[in-house]
Amino acid sequence: MSKQRVYWFCQIVGWTLLMMTEFIIYWIDEGFVPEIFYLTLANILLGISLTHLYRLTIKRWNWVRLPFYKLAPRVLGSVIVLAFIMTFVNFPFDLSLITDLRMSTVSTFIANMVNWVKTMMAWILSYTAYHYVERSRDAEIEKILLKTSIRETEAKVLRSQMNPHFMFNALNSIRALVYENPQKAQQGITQLSNLLRNSLLADRRKTVELREEVKTVQDYLSLEKIRYEDRLECRISVDPQANYWQVPPMMLQTLVENAIKHGVSKAVSGGFVELIGRIETGTSGRDQLHICIRNTGTLQPDAMTKETASGGFGLKNTAQRLELLYGTDAHFAIQQETAGIVAADVVVPQQSEGVFKRDHLQHV
Known part of the structure; x- marks a missing residue:
């Protein structure tokens, strides 16, 4: 299976399992609510879309080539942005499900934001770490291939150096x-x-x-x-x-x-x-x-x-x-x-x- 297929399989299966698990837990506690089911499907699509957008961004700007001290703030910023978008989209529905009257609107938003930060952090760190390690491995392979190419070039140069010197001496002998x-x-x-x-x-x-x-x-x-x-x-x-x-x-x-x-x-x-x-x-x-x-x-x-x-x-x-x-x-x-x-x-x-x-x- 190609890396592209593995990626999409993990995306679809991962987000589906995550969202459907939460929906099933809610269904067991509160019963089946169509609006919540549709919201779950929307969250699956939104999660796949946002994380795929992150994938395109990290590939477009070659973030994995950056040193760690430059990569870390970009990853953290991406986690916060993606978590905020997921929280903002789900917030109207979250307000309607509040059962604890002591929680204010701000507290609800922050609590949900923290939960989405955890989810996005797990996904983004896994994806970024994989590509960072893969990039480091590829760089080592390229370095080895470059050294091999240099050694081969040096060997060819050393072989070619002998020929003019040898011909000069041999022709002098015949002359x-x-x-x-x-x-x-x-x-x-x-x-x-x-x-x-x-x-x-x-x-x-x-x-x-x-x-x-x-x-x-x-x-x-x-x-x-x-x-x-x-x-x-x-x-x-x-x-x-x-x-x-x-x-x-x-x-x-x-x-x-x-x-x-x-x-x-x-x-x-x-x-x-x-x-x-x-x-x-x-x-x-x-x-x-x-x-x-x-x-x-x-x-x-x-x-x-x-x-x-x-x-x-x-x-x-x-x-x-x-x-x-x-x-x-x-x-x-x-x-x-x-x-x-x-x-x-x-x-x-x-x-x-x-x-x-x-x-x-x-x-x-």
Whole structure:
């Protein structure tokens, strides 16, 4: 049943029960009086009309959006006005029913006014409180949806930030080969097209399978291998059980790019980049994906801060993306493992065990 139907049902049934109860009590005490019966029907219609007018007023002026200190006097004023109208309409009939000669006209009016205030107060407070609570709940939902939308927008911006930076470095690698070795340059362009395709898809997907991400890293390393030749050694070791684990797209490629840019390229004799992926059991007892990227290099103090200040965003980007996607369940850290070797560790929680197993079985 819709809210509109529920409202009218409560209005009609509520006022009918209230007025008819009073009429039946009078009927039992004094007998059936047609005029009182017609007055009861009139009061039912008048009560429904007045309270519905209040409903239209509160919706028209958005009273439920007001703070409590502004809403309270409006509600109290409405109660008094509606009670006065009901008392004024019924007062001529009330005078004819007075049995206590000690009650003056004013006393009768005030007594009846108090009774109608109680009735209107119950109705208006119930209706206003319901909508006030509902409005507060809707505001909380809107706030949650807004935060979700902001987080999604931030994630898309972070993903899109990688693409121009990546293309600039990749094109520089190919440019050096165009005249020296056209065949290798052609091979590099093919690999670059694969990377760009994956990069474009990255803006449309929150996560990809680890095997896709590893293929992207392999294409990137092959491209950089053309540039560095024997100065770059590449090693990739991924547990087959982790192939279908979901990870943020282009994240590992960004970390590998960072390892070459800030590590291998600065070493006089070159160096190595190693990617290791395995499934581990976390402290909570659930499986998690642990990815370690090791490379030749020396970690600078406050690497993330300095990287951002110099126009880079690989490390900080990775930390932000993991936080946006997984919250505190994910982990990213970079450290000086030993002298001359830097290690970046990424821990990704399992998003959906059922989905993971189903996708894994479909690809086996």
